[in-house]
Amino acid sequence: MTETSRLAMGPKPGVNYPLDVLYCGNCSMPIEYCEYYPEYEKCKQWLERNLPSEFEKIKVNDDTTEGGGDEEKKRQKRGGKGMMKTKKKDDGPKQVCVSRAPRGKKKSVTVVTGMSSFGIDLKVAAKFFGTKFACGSSVTGDDEIVIQGDVKDDLFDVIPEKWPEIDEDFIEDLGDQKR
């Protein structure tokens, strides 16, 4: 094998290529490979300008053979940033609710609900709050933790710091519970 033939790209002499192989001016690949090229969008733009008839074919392929694939692609693109931030799943609403409830004449407790919707062990969370705020904290219900102290406002910093998956936006302030 000679140096030149090893390095040669594209059509080789002596081979009968079908005449209808069209090469993309953007990525220099046969146009049917454009979709594997990272800059497929630019390829499509090139095709639209230079080979409008081929561009139409690709468009038709996109719409029919992938069966809603277009929609999926859009969604993936859109999800890009959002996914990073929220890791949202479609398994029901996730939200932590915090509220203040009166206890005795002057004191308040803080009620936290919804921690388990993030898959957080309530016992672990209650213990963490107790340590963090140096006060009593216990699991009081199915998905409820009561912290013996008015720490509601602090939770907006403390919870996302401890559990990064719970963004501050997921914490709903229910305000003061009435007696």
Ligand SMILES: [Zn+2]
């Ligand atoms: Zn291309």
